[in-house]
Structure formats: C-alpha cells, structure tokens
Amino acid sequence: MNKEINILSNVGLYIRLSREDDDKTLESESITNQKSLLTQYVKEKNLRLVDIYIDDGYSGTNFDRPEFKRMIDDILKGKINMVITKDMSRLGRDYIGTGELIEKFFPTHGVRYIAVTDNIDTYLDSSNNDIAPFKAIMNDMYAKDISKKIKSSLRAKQKEGKWVGGRTPFGYLQDPNNKNKLIIFEEQAVIVRRIFDMCLEGLSFYKIALRLTNEKVKTPAEYYSFEWKNNYHLNYGLWHAKTIRDILINRMYIGDLVQNKRNKVNYKVKKIIKNNPENYIIVENTHEAIIEKEIFYEVQKRIPKNVGRNEKKETYLLDGLLYCGDCGHRISVTSRRKKDNRCYTICNYYRTYMKYHVCTTHSNNYDVLEKIILNTLKELCLNYIDNKKIKEETLKNINNDNKESIKKEISVLETDINNINSNLDNIYLDKLNKLITEEQFNRVKVKLENELKIKQNRYIELVSNINEKSNNEMNYKKIEKFIDEFLSMEKPNRELIVNLVDRIEIFEDKKINIKVSFNNLN
Numbered sequence: 270m271n272k273e274i275n276i277l278s279n280v281g282l283y284i285r286l287s288r289e290d291d292d293k294t295l296e297s298e299s300i301t302n303q304k305s306l307l308t309q310y311v312k313e314k315n316l317r318l319v320d321i322y323i324d325d326g327y328s329g330t331n332f333d334r335p336e337f338k339r340m341i342d343d344i345l346k347g348k349i350n351m352v353i354t355k356d357m358s359r360l361g362r363d364y365i366g367t368g369e370l371i372e373k374f375f376p377t378h379g380v381r382y383i384a385v386t387d388n389i390d391t392y393l394d395s396s397n398n399d400i401a402p403f404k405a406i407m408n409d410m411y412a413k414d415i416s417k418k419i420k421s422s423l424r425a426k427q428k429e430g431k432w433v434g435g436r437t438p439f440g441y442l443q444d445p446n447n448k449n450k451l452i453i454f455e456e457q458a459v460i461v462r463r464i465f466d467m468c469l470e471g472l473s474f475y476k477i478a479l480r481l482t483n484e485k486v487k488t489p490a491e492y493y494s495f496e497w498k499n500n501y502h503l504n505y506g507l508w509h510a511k512t513i514r515d516i517l518i519n520r521m522y523i524g525d526l527v528q529n530k531r532n533k534v535n536y537k538v539k540k541i542i543k544n545n546p547e548n549y550i551i552v553e554n555t556h557e558a559i560i561e562k563e564i565f566y567e568v569q570k571r572i573p574k575n576v577g578r579n580e581k582k583e584t585y586l587l588d589g590l591l592y593c594g595d596c597g598h599r600i601s602v603t604s605r606r607k608k609d610n611r612c613y614t615i616c617n618y619y620r621t622y623m624k625y626h627v628c629t630t631h632s633n634n635y636d637v638l639e640k641i642i643l644n645t646l647k648e649l650c651l652n653y654i655d656n657k658k659i660k661e662e663t664l665k666n667i668n669n670d671n672k673e674s675i676k677k678e679i680s681v682l683e684t685d686i687n688n689i690n691s692n693l694d695n696i697y698l699d700k701l702n703k704l705i706t707e708e709q710f711n712r713v714k715v716k717l718e719n720e721l722k723i724k725q726n727r728y729i730e731l732v733s734n735i736n737e738k739s740n741n742e743m744n745y746k747k748i749e750k751f752i753d754e755f756l757s758m759e760k761p762n763r764e765l766i767v768n769l770v771d772r773i774e775i776f777e778d779k780k781i782n783i784k785v786s787f788n789n790l791n
C-alpha cells in the first residue's frame with residue numbers, strides 16, 4: 270500500500286563516513302565530497318533542501334547512528350519526504366535492514382529515495398529499481414569482507430608481536446611514542462611484584478587478596494573504572510582471589526605478548542567470546558618484563574591445576590552447608606566408593622593439613638547423616654509452627670493494637686512537625702517585620718528547634734520500626750512457605766534446604782548443630 274508521492278519535495282540529504290572507508294582513504298567518500306555532490310544535485314533538480322544529516326565515523330553495518338535516527342524522526346514528523354544519498358551503501362551496508370528501508374519504510378511513509386551514483390530513484394519506473402536488492406546484497410558482502418580484512422590485519426600485527434590495543438594488562442601502559450608497544454607502569458608494577466612475592470611466601474590467592482584489600486591497595490577495577498562508567502555501582506575496592514590468580518598466570522609479566530584471547534562473533538553482533546588458549550597468539554620477549562622468568566615459573570608450580578569443581582562429582586543435598594564444629598572450616602563429602610556405594614564426610618582443614626594434626630577426620634556415613642539431619646529439621650519446623658501459633662494467638666490482639674497506636678502516633682508527629690516548621694517561618698517573618706526583638710526571636714527559635722529535633726527523631730524511629738516489621742512479616746511468609754513445602758515432601762530439593770538452613774555444624778563426638786534461618790527472625 271504505497272502512499273502517493275508528494276509533488277512538493279522536502280529533501281533530507283544523508284551523508285555517512287565510516288572507519289572502514291577511512292582505512293581505504295577514499296577521497297570520493299569524504300564528507301565534503303558527498304556534501305558537494307548532493308547539494309549540486311539538489312540545485313540542478315530544483316528541489317527544496319530541508320536538512321542535512323551527517324554521521325561521521327559510523328559503520329554502515331547497523332543503524333545505530335545518531336543523525337540517521339534524527340532523519341527517521343523527521344520523516345515520522347513529516348518534515349521531509351525525500352531522502353538522497355550518494356550511493357546506497359551510504360544508507361547502510363546491511364542487506365536486510367537497507368532492503369526494509371527502501372522497500373517498506375520509505376514507501377509506507379511516502380518518502381522518495383534517490384541514490385545518485387547508483388541511479389536509483391524509487392519514484393521513477395520501478396523496473397529500474399530491480400537493481401536495488403542486488404546492490405544491497407553487494408554492500409552487505411563488502412561489509413563482511415572489510416570486517417574480515419580488519420580482523421586479519423589485526424592478527425598479522427599480533428603475530429609480529431605488536432600490541433593492537435584494547436585494555437592494557439595491569440602493570441603496563443601503551444607507549445605514547447609507539448602505540449603497538451607496551452611499557453611498564455611502575456605504580457601498578459609494584460603491586461604485581463608484591464603479588465608474586467606473597468605467592469612465593471606461600472600465601473593462598475585468597476590470603477593475598479585479603480591482605481591487599483585490607484591495605485586498601487587500588488584494584489585493577491579501580492584503575493580501569495573510568496572506562497566502565499556503567500558499572501560505577503560495583504564495589505571496586507575488593508581484591509578477588511580470581512584476580513590474583515589471573516595475574517599470577519599471565520605470561521605478559523615475563524615480557525611475552527599474549528593476544529587474541531577474545532574474539533568478536535561476527536561483524537554485525539558486538540558480542541565478544543573467549544578464545545581457547547590454543548588460539549592465543551603469543552610472541553616472546555616483546556616488552557620489558559616485570560617478573561623474572563625463574564620467579565614466574567616457580568610460581569606456576571604452586572598454582573593449583575584443577576581449580577573448580579570436579580564435574581563428575583555428585584552434588585549432595587547438604588553440599589556447602591556442612592561445617593566442622595571443632596575448627597570452623599567446611600566439611601566436604603567424598604565421592605561414592607565403588608565397592609559399597611558409600612560416601613563420607615571429612616573436615617577440609619584436616620584433609621589439607623593432615624600432617625600437622627590440626628583437626629580430626631569428622632568422618633560420617635553421609636547418607637545416614639543426611640537422614641538424621643532431615644528428620645531433625647522436620648522436628649524443628651514442626652516445633653516452629655506450633656510455637657508460632659501459640660505466640661501468634663496470644664500476641665495477635667496486642668500486636669494489632671500496638672500497630673494501630675504506632676500509626677496514630679506517626680500521623681500526630683507529622684502534624685506537629687509541620688506546625689513547628691511553619692511557626693519557625695512565622696517568627697522569622699516577625700523578626701524581619703520588627704514585630705519581635707532579636708533576643709525574643711533567638712529564644713523562641715532555640716525552643717522550637719529543640720522540639721523539632723525530638724519529634725523528628727521519634728518519627729524516624731517509628732517509621733523504620735514499622736518498615737522493619739513489614740519486612741519481617743514478608744520474610745516470615747516466605748520462610749513459612751518453604752516450611753510447608755518441606756514438610757509435605759518426602760525428599761526435599763537443595764533450593765528448599767538452602768532456604769531453610771544457614772549452616773550445619775558437625776562435631777567429632779557426633780553432635781550435630783543445625784542453624785536454621787527461621788529462628789533468627791524472632
């Protein structure tokens with residue numbers, strides 16, 4: 270359903286220059302060139318020029334361009350009804366998107382489109398426009414080709430050992446005299462050296478991170494935070510064990526250039542994926558080392574190989590909730606034995622430092638333990654419900670009264686505070702109008718302000734009290750839902766258990782202490 274073309278033309282010229290074009294330094298594509306060609310055309314054809322839209326430095330592979338958007342807006346507002354570009358690729362290099370524009374959007378909005386050097390004019394006999402889809406495909410292919418070319422030239426530079434940008438590794442800066450070279454950033458390098466030293470001293474990643482955090486040493490995230498404006502709410506001051514590990518295994522620090530760690534999925538999607546280490550491009554001795562090779566390789570020996578969970582291991586219902594009642598460390602569960610399918614609990618501290626006799630085994634048949642714990646938990650839940658019922662019934666009336674009276678007090682306080690404020694305004698005016706003396710004013714002012722302070726504090730106290738209560742009520746309801754579910758189920762799932770249990774302490778003498786989340790609410 271084409272709208273009839275408006276005879277009176279209101280022309281918008283669209284001009285685009287992208288980085289892809291820049292690389293080829295095509296003079297014919299420059300902004301000035303496009304502009305003079307198009308204004309010339311408008312003059313020759315006696316058209317009425319309304320606006321010029323220029324996107325400088327924007328790729329044609331998508332339509333995320335400010336001036337393009339403004340042009341679309343103006344079309345929707347009816348300000349322009351004719352769009353002229355030098356050629357079709359100025360509009361876009363994405364076949365689907367450009368096709369939609371020319372075949373759907375423009376016609377339905379009564380816009381005539383002209384691509385001067387491609388001889389396209391949507392107003393003229395449509396047979397001439399059969400070339401349009403074909404052209405669009407060509408443009409699409411061109412963009413893919415360029416994106417491939419940029420990628421391969423980057424890779425070639427990486428293979429030559431040239432730094433090709435992105436965020437510099439912590440401890441280094443881009444050489445201001447040579448953008449393909451890294452130089453040491455001493456302020457950060459000091460921190461890197463300390464991390465390696467601490468590792469050699471035998472500190473764990475976690476301990477290193479903790480020490481740096483406590484000393485308020487600036488984290489990489491803090492240094493880079495200006496680049497990540499969107500994430501300013503994150504807590505940048507904390508060092509993480511993972512950051513420490515990443516630094517300790519980074520070959521950049523012995524002067525080797527490691528690149529191509531990440532890759533763009535394709536030219537249209539901005540998504541970045543991580544490459545496998547075998548695809549990394551590594552060139553040795555390209556820049557000054559921060560860490561000596563001997564130290565680096567000594568540290569590598571100390572880095573645990575299989576960080577993370579063994580994938581084959583079964584997840585037990587109580588995984589992560591079990592703690593040693595005697596030393597406070599976690600208790601883990603071993604894999605099932607082949608001969609009898611049994612698995613056992615063990616204190617992690619004991620297992621790690623067996624030689625030093627720091628704790629004891631805390632060995633229990635896990636399945637038996639789980640059964641006992643679930644039964645105990647059931648009792649605790651039933652108890653809680655019973656107790657709560659009794660308590661609720663006795664407290665119900667008192668509570669309700671209490672709540673009502675608090676609400677009443679709050680509203681009285683609100684009125685009082687308003688009154689005091691307007692009294693303060695009044696005496697100020699009285700003083701200005703010389704109805705009262707300075708001395709009288711001061712005396713009354715002090716009195717009113719004291720009163721105000723007292724009332725405001727009481728008000729804040731009551732309001733936060735009521736909020737806390739309703740928060741607690743919400744928590745109660747949530748927990749009660751979990752308890753109901755738990756009691757009605759034969760074998761509960763992990764999520765349910767995690768919501769009901771804070772921690773379970775196992776003692777060597779077989780005593781068990783279950784800390785549940787619902788008791789804390791009272």
Ligand SMILES: [Zn+2]
Pocket residue numbers: 593594595596597598616617618619628629631
């Ligand atoms: Zn222990």
